[in-house]
Amino acid sequence: MTSTANQDPNDFLPLSPYVFHILMALARGEKHGYAIMVDVEERTDGRLVLGTGTLYSAIKRLLKAGWIEESDERPDPALDDERRRYYRLTELGLRVARAEANRLSRTVHLAAQSGLLSGMAVLRRAGAPS
């Protein structure tokens, strides 16, 4: 089996929006399933709602791929629910998420250059040369 350290994260791109949002949620710290659902919904202003089936189906695949792992550490006992499992990004998962973020950033840049995004503020945000 190839070591995860040698795997090129670009080989896994593009990611589905669901998977990318789950990885983004976990990039902000380890979370249990429900916390991921809430994080995704709040960050997207309710535009992306993860069903429990989609969420756990994705978690299963991400665990198998070695992009996320179950965390042994438990949060503050006052906030902890011991019935739940907490997940965190692995080193490979973080590299894949970064690669996808860079890919999307380049795509937005190209869209801005093609005049598909209006306004210089948008261009500046996308990092386009002035």
Added chain:
Amino acid sequence: MTRDNPLVALTWQVYRLLLMIYPANYRREFGREMSLAFHDYCRRTVRQKGVYGLFQIWLITGVDLVATALMERLTEVREMSSHSVARLLGAIGTLGGLYAAIVGVVWLAVGEQTPDSLPFLPFYTIAIAIGCLGLFLKSDSLGPDARFGAAVAFIGMAMGTVGMVLMLLEQDGGWLMWFIGALLLHPLGLILVGATSQGLPAFWKATPILTGALTIALMVISLAPDGSWLFGLLMVLFGTGWILIGQMPIFRVRAEARA
């Protein structure tokens, strides 16, 4: 813990029942967490949007449950069938090896091939050809050359089977087909599997190489006029080799399950 709104409690109970549509392994792994997450999600939605929010949840959840349960069922069938088919084919290959070994023992005891056993001889070649298929199915993790070797071994034994049937039907070309397929292509394929496979312990790498080499020896012996006893001995060794090779797909399935 605060008491649930009756509609939330009912929604949660229905959801827990619907989880039954997922495969049992999946439910054991994630069922409880899914149920907890759904429960919390319902409570949050009712707090924010009132009970009408539950309708919105069911619009999402209904489609989501059916689609993902179907996907998980398909995944389970695909994974299970690949493993169980490889195990079954490997077991059939082992039986073929056992049969070949028995034929060899009888051969040694009687001193020559008994005419009564002739119609049954193709069975061991069929069984071993099936065993090669099992090897092929499980050889994707051993590397492309090993997979190619397993394919060559299968084609060889399939040719050997056809050749043997043609011989029994006293058709022309049967002996040549059996010779090229079972005694040449098949062992070369086995040697390739053993020599190129990656990640196998030395014992499992050596087994197909030795069995293939023995078969080539069998080919040479079969050309000698008085090599009957030696042919029987090599048949025993060849059969024993295939008893072990037939276990390779089973070994791979177990190794993958452990990994």
